[in-house]
Amino acid sequence: MTTWETAGQRIETALACAAFDPRLRGVLCYDLDPALLPSLAAWLADLTAGRGTPYELVVAGAGTTEDDLWTRVRPVPGLLAGREPGPLADLPDRVPAVVIVPDLAEISFAAARAAVTVLGSETAYLERDGVHAVWSPKVPWIAACARQDMGKVSTHLLDRFALRVDARGVEAPPSAGPAPWLRAAARPTALPRFTPEAVERVVERTGRAPGARRDLALARLARALAAMRTASQVTASDVDEAAELIGLPTPKPDDDEHATTVPDGRLARRRPTGDGRRRDESAQAGAVEQAVVEVPAARPLTAAAALLTMAATPYPEDLPGLDSEPSSLRTSWVRRSAATSQRGVPVGHVRAHDLSDLALVATLLEAGRFQLVRCPGHFDGPPHPPHLQPSDLRRYRRAEVPGRLFTLLLDHTCRKDWDWYPALAPYLHWCYTERAAVCVIEVGAEGHELTARRVTGRNLLDPRVVAALDRRPGRSTPLAHGLVLAVDALRRYLQRDRAAVDEALFIVVTDGRANVPIHNSLTGETPQAVAREGVDDALAVAREIRMMRKVESFIMHPRPYAGEGLVLELADALGAAVVPGRDHVEGTGAVTGDG
Structure with missing residues (x-):
């Protein structure tokens, strides 16, 4: 029996589970209106840090740079300026932060690398600009992305978002703060223990998933749901409820993972004999029983058929024919004319290596940070032009335009x-x-x-x-x-x-x-x-x-x-x-x- 009836309740339950376990704090909301992200971030901060506790909202968008995330300038007595760890450093004396990503498909390279570095990690190290820090990452990330854009996102980045929720139908932010029982569940005194049946159900529901992140994410989500009910054990029903929350489809009794195609177009399923353990196919060929089952002929257009089932799985990157870009953390490999790079709408800015397509405002803002260092009396004497260096130049990062x-x-x-x-x-x-x-x-x-x-x-x-x-x-x-x-x-x-x-x-x-x-x-x-x-x-x-x-x-x-x-x-x-x-x-x- 699920505890949510609407899409909004499903989102609130997912955020409550993220507050319960720091390793579930990478939350990806499919088809969510980005305008709702600040409200969801405030709701989650209220649940994790406490009601009325100030928090810092960090927007990781197309123009986010390394300086915005890892280090920042702060005033130091007797000096012009100093450096301190950025908002991602979850240090004891810092205001808690919540990172929101309006569009995961358009996230900057710096923000994508930061998410891959900290999400799901036990310990993070910072050695940059003379700043040293070590901490256990607990900053939550809430990202929005349209399912149709999943092919533009790196699989390494997607893998870091352990909790994925279908947000279709969410039209308004939470009307009130977290309920009292959710606040109590987010700070448990004891963790529920897994039953053997629950462990087997986790393996059964995830199937032959690449790596162990999905198994662990489903197990942690099931434990969070059990803790919300103040249960002492995690049962198989908790695992099923967690799978339903993220939209994981129920495995069919007749799994086709050992299926092959015979010349007449029918499907031949190999059923292992004996103890059923997996063996090498060449050694198993003589010890299997082939059962021929009539199935409808599949359409040869694999991509179109996969698109129809995209909304039925929390892991659309696994669908055949819909692989992510080969170099999703770099520029696209698609062949285009030479002038295409300066066509799209500006979505941010990056460091420039030439004088083409310069972002003047971003260049001046970058140079303004160092005017006192380059000219200590810059603002005291008569006005004169700013001191620019090649490292200050910034150019527009533009949205990709199809050729x-x-x-x-x-x-x-x-x-x-x-x-x-x-x-x-x-x-x-x-x-x-x-x-x-x-x-x-x-x-x-x-x-x-x-x-x-x-x-x-x-x-x-x-x-x-x-x-x-x-x-x-x-x-x-x-x-x-x-x-x-x-x-x-x-x-x-x-x-x-x-x-x-x-x-x-x-x-x-x-x-x-x-x-x-x-x-x-x-x-x-x-x-x-x-x-x-x-x-x-x-x-x-x-x-x-x-x-x-x-x-x-x-x-x-x-x-x-x-x-x-x-x-x-x-x-x-x-x-x-x-x-x-x-x-x-x-x-x-x-x-x-x-x-």
Whole structure:
């Protein structure tokens, strides 16, 4: 029986567990509004330090530097300035601190390295700028991150956040401070002991997780929940409750970790004999019993299938096809033009090595810290220019701008029983590997009979893109309006000054049967007699796309042959190649497979 009924209660329970065990103080909230982080930090500080106790709120964002976290300047009698440990140093005579990360995917390199260093560590050492300190890290970190951006975060950094909670639905901060029973539970007098069943359940629920951090995190979370109930033992039900809190799925009775695929497309599960101990597969091959089980054929698009299950696990980095960036703590490896580095919106600043894209305010603020050291009478005499050195120069750290655009127009009315995932797989794979921006235009979706709808995302990991691929079809096809939205999207991405993309791929999935004129889409009037008016409007808009540079277009036909006149007319107007959506067996008139 769980102790929470809403998303807000789930967050409060997770923060209470973090207050109970310092090794659970790396809290990652999926899909949380960053504006709620200060309120959650205040709630946690009230629980850990006591009501009314002052605390320091530290924001680890895109512009956080080493000086902001490890050391800071303080006045010293008889000297101009001195150095002391920064807010991460949890020393006895210091005000407690709480670190919040508004967007873990955009955290600076310095803040990411600091989190990897202190979270989960027993002891931290500081030797910097002549400052020496040793302490046991207990500063809590509360981070927010959208699930669609998990591929941008280093797995080393994710591994340090032991407590992960789904924060979807949390719209307001806690209305009051922690309840009295939570305050008492956060300061236990004795720790509950684990029963053998609880230990076995921890191993069972985590499965073959990499390393031991997840096992320990689940065990510590279960112990915290048991302590809140003032229990003397941690039982298997406590472990199940902890797994439910972080969203860990229940393991299936028939685990497929020893599964193999046989040539006929069925699944062969290997069941060990004897004592069931794991042995080398080569030595075990002759001592296993193979049971062939019929299973539905899996879609070849592994990434799309994984996106649908992203919200069902607290560890989305484990999903196949959704690995994190190879160098998430460094700049992206994706191929781009030379001018792309100065395109994105500024999200912080870093030390500059040349004079390009200088952040003037950040440079002056950095130089201002050392004016008295470089010129002791700087502020006493007549005004004169500041004393700058090359080490003061700062440049903007800009958000990454995709160098590619993937525009997909989906005509849901032409799908029927056609599984278009295999046909779209090569193009979606290109979009994912190129880290291209995504624009999906839906035509003929249920509930949108007269107009098309457009969904844009930073990359293919946006859940709205996956939802668009499985929309139910409607009863009409406003293809002309969909092409108008495509023209608008292509122009915005291709002509947005410094942030323009270098290449755009435009895929149109349709049978060409446009039966809603553009006039009716714009006015909302239901068409009476259409004839070819909708088709002519679509052809006129398609000719505009043909004149655009850097756009490569393809039309995917749902039939196994490219003989439809409307599709050929649209392809000629668009300047696109026609790609059959299904394979045709010549001489039999049959279509092979679902896609």
